[in-house]
Amino acid sequence: MISWKGRQKDLYFLKVRIRQKVVAMEEHFRDTIRQKIVDSQARAYPSFTRRDTRIPAVAGKAVAVIGMRRAGKTTLLWQLMQESEESGTGREEMLYFSFEDERLVGMRATDLQLVVEEYYRLHPRLRDNRKVLFCFDEIQVVEGWDAFARRILDSESCRVFLSGSSAKMLSREVGTSMRGRALEATLYPFSFREYLRHRSLEPREEPARWTKRDRSAIRHELEEYLVYGGFPESLGVRGRDRMELLKSYVDVTLLRDVIERHEVSNPTALRRMVRHLLANPAGSFSVNRFHNDLKSQGITAGRESVYDYLGFLEDAFLLRTVPISTTSERRRMVNPRKAYPIDMGLIGPYDRSGKANTGHALETCVYLELCRRGYEVAYVRTGEGYEVDFHATDPEGNEMLIQVCAAAADSKTLAREVRALGKAAEEHPRAELLLITMEPPAGKGLSGKVKTVQAEEWLLEELPWR
Structure with missing residues (x-):
């Protein structure tokens, strides 16, 4: 039988071992963080197509770059750093740090301060002397990241940009967790101008000065854009590979940002809704009618669940809905909404009509440009x-x-x-x-x-x- 003193001794040694593990883990994180900072600041800027995304500029606010997966949020952070350097900010005054790294698994909110400490250990003269730029990518993988971001906005001389592909970095989530300390920069897939820029075809002249050849070339590119859309990674990919790639974007978004996040109990109804909406761009969508269609097909889903699913899909930036124009809230609620995919490229993989859908693709394109x-x-x-x-x-x-x-x-x-x-x-x-x-x-x-x-x-x- 173990005595009381024996138990106390065992507990003491257990605490010592735990403390040793904590210290060892902290040293591991410090070493990894320091190396990532050095590597990041020595890294050449990746090649990218410049985006026209509007970035809010309000003192004391972080900027959260939000949008659908694979739209280019990480690339935008690098663009912001390059533009800052071109405006006179030294490279040592900026840090891009990605938390999507297996060496940082197990990191806690209290460990996030190590990033700041190691950065200023490398650049001590900058602390409280220059306003530095922190770009934190995939920071949402660390629980409690929001409190850390709010604190350094108050305690350090810095600008903070946040980005991530998780549902925790979506609009509603950021607004709640940052408690008014963050503004949003919404990133969409390429606009038509960005699409042309990506292909080195952006016109330098105003339309009045376009030649007939210019007009023909730009018209051809618009027709292509309406079919293939603006997801950066998908451009240049054709045929079955492109279809599979775009479907994978939808599948991952549904799984991680909708089904797992909201614990959706009826994924069959949800997936049926997604296929319907993406195959009918610019179409009128009635929750009641869709709910009745599900019932007629033997799929059980409550009417309120269908309303929820539509909101979840919008939160995940997979699509957008447009209400009727009215000053009456009741009329707005009872009338169908029009639904648009977040990119025209998502229409083709789900449209089984076999017909050209130029009119609805153009309407979707115009709507997305209005949003931008x-x-x-x-x-x-x-x-x-x-x-x-x-x-x-x-x-x-x-x-x-x-x-x-x-x-x-x-x-x-x-x-x-x-x-x-x-x-x-x-x-x-x-x-x-x-x-x-x-x-x-x-x-x-x-x-x-x-x-x-x-x-x-x-x-x-x-x-x-x-």
């Missing part, structure tokens, strides 16, 4: 039943009614689109009326209030608030 430009977007359905694709309000409060039509050269098609704009204008008299098309009508043939613009020209506009 910071517009608030809704769709319009008039009392007479006419529908306009978008009622968009820019950051300065200006309104636009936008109709997207792949081919407006046909007189009947043109008349239908213009009539809908005219009716919607009666409800939104301050709005500019815009028809975006790939095939404009011959001659002027439009109401004086309706402006028509070719899709490629509109997509390549430069705006002051971007």
